[in-house]
Amino acid sequence: MASATLDDVATRAGVSAKTVSRVVNGERSVRPETRQRVLRAVEQLDYRPNLLARGLSGAHAYTIGLVYDNPNAYYILAMQQGALSACDDLNFGLQMRPCNSKASALAEDLRDFVHRSRLSGLVLTTPVSERSAALQRLAAYKIPFVRIVSAARDPHDGFPCVYVDDRDAAYAITIHLLQLGHQRIGFLRGGKHHHASAERLRGYKEALRDYGVPPRKELMIDGDYVFDDGFRGARRLLDLAEPPTAIFGCNDEIAAGALAAAQSTGLHVPYDVSIAGFEDSPFSRHSWPPLTTARQRADIIVERATRMLIACIGGEDVENEGFNPELVVRGSTAPPRPKSRQRKRA
Amino acid sequence: MASATLDDVATRAGVSAKTVSRVVNGERSVRPETRQRVLRAVEQLDYRPNLLARGLSGAHAYTIGLVYDNPNAYYILAMQQGALSACDDLNFGLQMRPCNSKASALAEDLRDFVHRSRLSGLVLTTPVSERSAALQRLAAYKIPFVRIVSAARDPHDGFPCVYVDDRDAAYAITIHLLQLGHQRIGFLRGGKHHHASAERLRGYKEALRDYGVPPRKELMIDGDYVFDDGFRGARRLLDLAEPPTAIFGCNDEIAAGALAAAQSTGLHVPYDVSIAGFEDSPFSRHSWPPLTTARQRADIIVERATRMLIACIGGEDVENEGFNPELVVRGSTAPPRPKSRQRKRA
């Protein structure tokens, strides 16, 4: 009924409880032969360490925190899934924590969160992971963390991270639009305080440059990662004297807003205007037409980050790792209408 | 630095640790005067019980589990928010757990989850809360739980619950459509194994009956709570010889699918066909046109359920409580076109 304890395993393996503890925690100084005996006993008894006891006794609770501040439900859920799967696998607990990344006392809020539950460390997702002052403070508090950032390359700044090349994916999307024949491509930017949005903007600009298309200020519109800003931004673009023939939204929700704006104006997507998003959230699959976008496997990315964090906590050296989102072409992008038939509204 | 312990509080209040424990846990037998002294000390030291120690020592871990099996990200997130806010407030921990409600060993999976973390109890959300065989087993395992169910009235079945009157809300939505002048109203049903979907269907039928409109088999289509089924179902409805002038989707995602189907067929919503959803998820606000729907405050409902559960665990008697979703009218519903102009496609 009650699950096996360290002592049960120790008795069965003919060693002391402390030795079992050593094996379970992957400490070095155990003879391979002893280790084998212990592992066998662990398996036979289906032993699983009691997180409560571990936490009470040890220096930390063998539990990590997943910290997010994001309006995107699908994204958060995917991240939770990824973190949960890593934690389950490695016998760690998981605390999920929404937070306010703009709070001035962010680092202190997180510190309290960590101390209260004696957390072993944090996985910081964007945009929390981009508040560099807070990161410094967390490091000063000796709180281990792994962060997920938007960068083309390993930042090599001393903090472990998983980096996602948003620039590259935005570049690919823009190239896709250019290859379809679009020359006037609107860009709806998301969250100024998200580094990812700057990276995506960069990818967009670099693609234009490589195709010899001059960037135009009036085609780039600021906003937040929300539907309404996508809607408003797209309206502004479509009301221009010379409106864009394609719109690239900085994430799927923005793109969904743009799609709604186009439809509310009587335009047909993709015939009158092409629309692309970013993220491959269900949004992009569940609109009509479904959105061309960039697939980001948040679950896999966060699972990786979680494993890195737990390795760090265990004192292992870890290497930063990069991910590339991939282009997903769906029905919301098509070649522009020939000039003569442009701007015809239903 | 390190936070205060029971002993610190005890010393300050001039009592034993056990007495502080009694006060903190709301046990009866403490003199009001002593209680006051202790509470003052607790406040002064900003004492918060250590969940790890509590769990290790006590019969349970002062932590509850939130169990869900739902494809709807917004819904889950809202529920998490609600549970978190109650737990934070009451010094309980929270474990969030997706699960497979169709698993035959559901009760045993949950039991293992509870035992492994020594959870104090579970909040069961739909459809997990509707697997009555599993509920019986959980009760037999002596696992406390509070469930959220779809019912017009307190079920009085001995298990505590929060009940949501889906029937009533579906009735209101259908009446809204009838009052606009619709006579042929399609119904896209969601998840057969969700009791809520049966309740919503019931509300739909009862509204038709009260308006003297005969229900028609061919206008009610089965499916799951997913976009694709909404899309396919709506296509089937719109392809009928005499298609409906309004479609009621069993949740917002289904309705979004129906919306996409209508648009993909060249129909204009709401002029050619009205569409209503259920749930008030961002989906319903972020489509074009935004969806008429029924607002369900999942966060508030789950917060209430969580408080009930914790009260139960503390040995208090609790009363079941009901919630009514409310009708939200948006742009996706309008009077049907006059007969002569119907079925004109763009």
Added chain:
DNA sequence: CACCACGATGACAGCGCTGTCATGGTTCGA
């Protein structure tokens, strides 16, 4: 060969709390 360093292991205390039981004081009824 004596000595030391080091690797492998175990004994033991204690993390912060609650459950159990004991204690002393008070109240109540016969």
Added chain:
DNA sequence: TCGAACCATGACAGCGCTGTCATCGTGGTG
């Protein structure tokens, strides 16, 4: 008036684990 019943409180052990330190055996070194 006395004992039973009861209330308020405290002493103490122990939940399952890890950190610290002690112990023992081994191999290398001068």
